Amino acid sequence: MSRTTATGQPSSTADATANATASATANAIAATEAHSAHNYHPLPVVVATGDGAWLTDVEGRRYLDMLAGYSALNFGHGNPRLIDAAKAQLERVTLTSRAFHHDRFADFCTRLAELCGMEMVLPMNTGAEAVETAVKTARKWGYRVKGVKEGAAKIVVAGNNFHGRTTTIISFSTDREARLDFGPYTPGFEIVPYGDLTAMEKAVSENTVAVLLEPIQGEAGVLVPPAGYLAGVRELTRERNVLFIADEIQSGLGRTGRTFACEHEGVVPDMYVLGKALGGGVVPVSAVVSSAEVLGVFRPGEHGSTFGGNPLACAVGLEVVAMLRTGEFQQRATELGEHLHRELGLLTGTGAVREVRGRGLWAGVDIDPVYGTGREISEKLMAKGVLVKDTHGSTIRIAPPLVISKEDLDWGLDQLRAVLAG
Numbered sequence: 406m407s408r409t410t411a412t413g414q415p416s417s418t419a420d421a422t423a424n425a426t427a428s429a430t431a432n433a434i435a436a437t438e439a440h441s442a443h444n445y446h447p448l449p450v451v452v453a454t455g456d457g458a459w460l461t462d463v464e465g466r467r468y469l470d471m472l473a474g475y476s477a478l479n480f481g482h483g484n485p486r487l488i489d490a491a492k493a494q495l496e497r498v499t500l501t502s503r504a505f506h507h508d509r510f511a512d513f514c515t516r517l518a519e520l521c522g523m524e525m526v527l528p529m530n531t532g533a534e535a536v537e538t539a540v541k542t543a544r545k546w547g548y549r550v551k552g553v554k555e556g557a558a559k560i561v562v563a564g565n566n567f568h569g570r571t572t573t574i575i576s577f578s579t580d581r582e583a584r585l586d587f588g589p590y591t592p593g594f595e596i597v598p599y600g601d602l603t604a605m606e607k608a609v610s611e612n613t614v615a616v617l618l619e620p621i622q623g624e625a626g627v628l629v630p631p632a633g634y635l636a637g638v639r640e641l642t643r644e645r646n647v648l649f650i651a652d653e654i655q656s657g658l659g660r661t662g663r664t665f666a667c668e669h670e671g672v673v674p675d676m677y678v679l680g681k682a683l684g685g686g687v688v689p690v691s692a693v694v695s696s697a698e699v700l701g702v703f704r705p706g707e708h709g710s711t712f713g714g715n716p717l718a719c720a721v722g723l724e725v726v727a728m729l730r731t732g733e734f735q736q737r738a739t740e741l742g743e744h745l746h747r748e749l750g751l752l753t754g755t756g757a758v759r760e761v762r763g764r765g766l767w768a769g770v771d772i773d774p775v776y777g778t779g780r781e782i783s784e785k786l787m788a789k790g791v792l793v794k795d796t797h798g799s800t801i802r803i804a805p806p807l808v809i810s811k812e813d814l815d816w817g818l819d820q821l822r823a824v825l826a827g
């Protein structure tokens with residue numbers, strides 16, 4: 406692992422260089438503040454390049470990326486297989502729109518459906534679009550197949566969910582910041598506490614067309630539901646003729662040590678909603694994957710996207726599916742994840758760390774607020790060359806690319822220990 410090295414220049418030249426690069430960071434941040442909407446609060450680092458689990462900023466400092474684009478970068482920065490697939494496709498054709506067929510589309514849909522053990526795919530671009538697609542699909546299935554009265558369809562969701570940022574999706578969020586000032590909200594959703602099967606049973610009625618859940622709630626702090634919950638939801642939805650939609654946008658595609666987090670409970674939902682890592686961190690690729698009965702409800706003109714399923718997206722997505730078929734990344738997430746959780750477990754209850762949750766190479770670490778907010782801990786880690794992201798006050802999320810080496814992971818954990826030791 407090579408860290409920032411001294412330049413070896415005479416000190417005045419070195420100082421001038423240091424000032425110029427420091428101002429490169431300050432200038433980029435100032436320009437961002439001035440010209441970009443303040444809908445994010447990034448850490449004060451300006452990334453220039455990435456390679457595997459590492460990022461380099463505009464001043465040449467290296468950072469271990471322990472966030473991995475919220476799991477969009479499961480295969481690491483600049484993964485050679487994905488970059489080669491993208492480059493090859495860039496030379497051929499990048500966009501046709503769905504007005505025409507193209508020669509990557511059928512393969513992508515077929516292989517992705519196979520990976521999911523499903524029959525049909527509806528590709529979109531971002532995660533939120535895929536969730537919107539899932540909502541529309543479930544409603545249409547409810548009216549056309551289940552026989553729910555037009556306009557009466559209900560979807561049951563969980564408290565503390567995070568499914569994206571569109572107006573319909575924030576309508577069923579319980580996060581005040583995500584909703585405030587964005588009403589009026591879309592009706593047709595019922596919110597029950599996550600992990601509470603009894604509440605779910607009560608909420609499901611004859612008008613319920615779907616239950617939409619994250620198998621592990623990422624944004625809420627990597628919350629793993631109680632054992633048996635997902636299996637219970639599966640049984641309930643099957644009994645009541647309700648679709649079980651698993652939003653695996655963050656939890657899926659290797660992160661937890663399985664292709665899908667639902668697998669940990671032996672559960673197969675009726676529909677997967679996928680995104681993030683499906684585009685390998687190269688292009689936005691998302692999809693709804695389900696049975697022919699469910700996705701078969703659509704007719705031409707009823708749903709779509711100019712970019713959804715474009716040739717470049719399909720070429721990269723195909724390579725992602727091929728990489729996941731080997732099981733190599735799931736295996737890495739399992740092995741390194743066991744190591745990560747063992748190490749974090751040693752920190753739990755011994756001072757700064759109150760609780761650690763997660764599965765595979767994914768952890769939510771609750772810090773005792775006495776030791777600082779999640780943001781403060783993240784900034785201190787940044788100063789030590791590790792990038793993470795806080796969530797909900799005093800929780801930090803650890804989700805490095807699955808290609809990270811054990812040595813680098815250990816180095817990152819050393820920095821965390823050092824920061825928590827004050």
Ligand SMILES: Cc1ncc(COP(=O)(O)O)c(C=O)c1O
Pocket residue numbers: 475531532533534536567568569570619623624652653654655656680681
């Ligand atoms: C579980 C889940 N669903 C949906 C989304 C939304 O995805 P996107 O930001 O690509 O719209 C996210 C993003 O973090 C997510 O974690």
